[in-house]
Amino acid sequence: MGEGATARGVQRSAPGSRATRLELFYDLIFVFAFLNVTTVTAGNPTARGLAQCLVVLALLWWCWTGFAVLGNLVRTDQGIVPLVGFATMAAAFVLALSLPKAFVDRPGGLPGPLVFAVGYFLVRVSETSIFIWAGRRNRDLRRRWRLFALPPLLATALIVVAALLPQRLFDGSAEGAARLVLWLAALAVEYGAGLTLRGTGWTVLSAGHWAERHGQIVLIVLGEAIIALGLAPGGSAVLLLTWPVLIAAVLGVAVAAALWWAYFDTLALGMEQTLHRTRDPAARASLARDAYTYLHLPVIAGVILFALGLKGLIHEGADVGTPSWGVPLPSFDLLALYGGVALYLLALIVLGRKMLAAPRWPTIGGILLLLVLVPVAGSLPEMFALAMLAVATWLAVGAQTIVDVRRRREVREVALAEQLAVEEDQTRWRGHHL
Numbered sequence: 001m002g003e004g005a006t007a008r009g010v011q012r013s014a015p016g017s018r019a020t021r022l023e024l025f026y027d028l029i030f031v032f033a034f035l036n037v038t039t040v041t042a043g044n045p046t047a048r049g050l051a052q053c054l055v056v057l058a059l060l061w062w063c064w065t066g067f068a069v070l071g072n073l074v075r076t077d078q079g080i081v082p083l084v085g086f087a088t089m090a091a092a093f094v095l096a097l098s099l100p101k102a103f104v105d106r107p108g109g110l111p112g113p114l115v116f117a118v119g120y121f122l123v124r125v126s127e128t129s130i131f132i133w134a135g136r137r138n139r140d141l142r143r144r145w146r147l148f149a150l151p152p153l154l155a156t157a158l159i160v161v162a163a164l165l166p167q168r169l170f171d172g173s174a175e176g177a178a179r180l181v182l183w184l185a186a187l188a189v190e191y192g193a194g195l196t197l198r199g200t201g202w203t204v205l206s207a208g209h210w211a212e213r214h215g216q217i218v219l220i221v222l223g224e225a226i227i228a229l230g231l232a233p234g235g236s237a238v239l240l241l242t243w244p245v246l247i248a249a250v251l252g253v254a255v256a257a258a259l260w261w262a263y264f265d266t267l268a269l270g271m272e273q274t275l276h277r278t279r280d281p282a283a284r285a286s287l288a289r290d291a292y293t294y295l296h297l298p299v300i301a302g303v304i305l306f307a308l309g310l311k312g313l314i315h316e317g318a319d320v321g322t323p324s325w326g327v328p329l330p331s332f333d334l335l336a337l338y339g340g341v342a343l344y345l346l347a348l349i350v351l352g353r354k355m356l357a358a359p360r361w362p363t364i365g366g367i368l369l370l371l372v373l374v375p376v377a378g379s380l381p382e383m384f385a386l387a388m389l390a391v392a393t394w395l396a397v398g399a400q401t402i403v404d405v406r407r408r409r410e411v412r413e414v415a416l417a418e419q420l421a422v423e424e425d426q427t428r429w430r431g432h433h434l
Contacts, residue, residue, distance in 0.1 A: 010133060011078040013071070017206040019213050020077040022085050026067055027220055029089055033060050033096035034224045038304060040100050042311045045332040048176060052103050053308075055183045057301055059120060062190050063092060065293050066127035068213045072205055073131070081130060088126045095119030103179055113163030113179075117156055124152030151193035158186040194289065203281035204288045211272035214292045218263055221300050225256050225307040229314060244383060245314065251386045252310050255341065258393040259303065262348055262363070265401065266408045269415040271355040291355055295347060302344030309337025313382050329382045334374065337386070341393055342370045362403050366396020 037060070041053040067088065070076060076085055098119060101112020128148050162182035204210050229252045271291065278284040312333030329337070345363050352360045369392050377385035401408065 010081060010130070011075045013073055013075055013205045013209070015206050017072075017075070017209050019209060019216060020071065020075070022077045022082055023067070023071050023213065024216065026085060026089055026092075027064075027216060029092045029096060030060065030064055030217070031220055031224065031227075033092070033099065034221055034304060035227060036096055036099045038224065038228060038307050038311060041308055045312070045330070048180070050332075050336075051180060052183075053304070054301060055180065055187060056099060056102060057304060058187050058297060059183075059190070060095070061297050061300060062187075063095070063120070063123045063127075064217060066124065068210070070127060070130055071213060072209050084126055084130050088123055091119050091122035091126065095123060103176065103183075111163065114160065117159040117163055120159060121152065121156040124156070128152055151189050155186040155189045158182050158189065162186075191294070194293065203285045204275065207272060207275035207278075207284070207288075210288055210292060211268065211275060214296050215264065215268050218268075218296070218299060218303075219260075221303040221307075222256050222260055225303055225310060226253065228307040228310045229253070247383050248310075248313055248386060251383070251390045254390040255306070255386075255393050258390070258397045259306075259341070259344055262345065262397045262400070263299070266404060266411050267348060267352060267356070270407070270411045271351065273411065273414060274355045287355075291351060295351055295354070298343055298347040299351075302340045302342075302347060305336045305340025305343060307340075309333045309335075309340060313337070313386060327381060328378060329385055331378065334378050334385065338370050338374050338377065338389060341389060342367045345370075345393075345396065356407070358404070358407065360400055362399035363396050365399070366392060369396065 034057075037053055037057055041049050043049075044052075067076075067085075070081075074081055076082065095116060098112050098115040101109075102116040103113065106112065132148055159182070162179040165178055165182075229249050275284065275287060275291075278287055309329075313329060345367050349360045349363050349367075352358050352363075370389070373388055373392060377388055380388075
């Protein structure tokens, strides 16, 4: 937005801004939402259930990234924005609560598909409204405000039509397929608009904030995988302690730690530095959109799928009738477990190529190894399948770290120097003013 974009009650952000506590508070809703997506999909382990999971996840991601855009443009903890944030959180929580009934309206209570549509509409409208309000002094933005408002309206309309489909028009599973098609159309509207709209005036004011916010959401979904390890079947907080459960917990944490290392040790730091070095506003906005808004979605989806596989594994391990090392995992759980990690690593390969211009051959080898191990793991007890996954993931991540040793040292030295400089400046300011 232009220099005159700050409106009454809204304070413009700055190039050095970081994430606020309100944004972290907002993310708590998504802890519950992601957990609900995993739980609902675990109850419907079919191809259609998986497709519905990914569509819902993509819509949730679009809601989250809208608030990330706002946090980069305006100070979310100043003026009227916190009030808008609280209202958005309430709508997002309604959205998360309605997830189990988003596709199929079960007897009792309010109609789930309509409640989901209303929640989605309120989240997107609140985000769009504050964006338009903040930039209302920008002449180009005023002329294009309808372009901002149209995608959420059209997407919501498609979800509402899906919710209101008359059952008499379809037989059996055709109704669910028709609803899924309409949801995919809503998804295409939102993501297509992000690619095609030009002249929005949006740029990344703070590369540090943008990278930090996306790093935080990756941490949240990794935490969701840990939560999946700690919950008993059915979502109970009481997990029956058995040796398979304890072994699965250790191995699951080992895989999650490898996924953390693959993203945060070097890649996340290098991507942020690349975004800082991209000075042209249009080029920076395009890079931020492609690498973070779009390419981070498969990163999130990969961890969610991994958590989904873990949930199925824990279900078996917590059963006292299960043999010591478990039984072979069902195909759905096995593919979710291995496929989730493979998707996560594949997304990191694309990010490394785009942001650091670096091919990640060891990670490519790790994905191929996972694909080879899937049929082997399918014939083994579940503990051995999880152990093989942990070993293969760490082999890929460890080999990548060794190959990247020079780049890793350079990236981390720059990141440490920046951190020390910021801490020194903060200490100096506090010494003068506090």
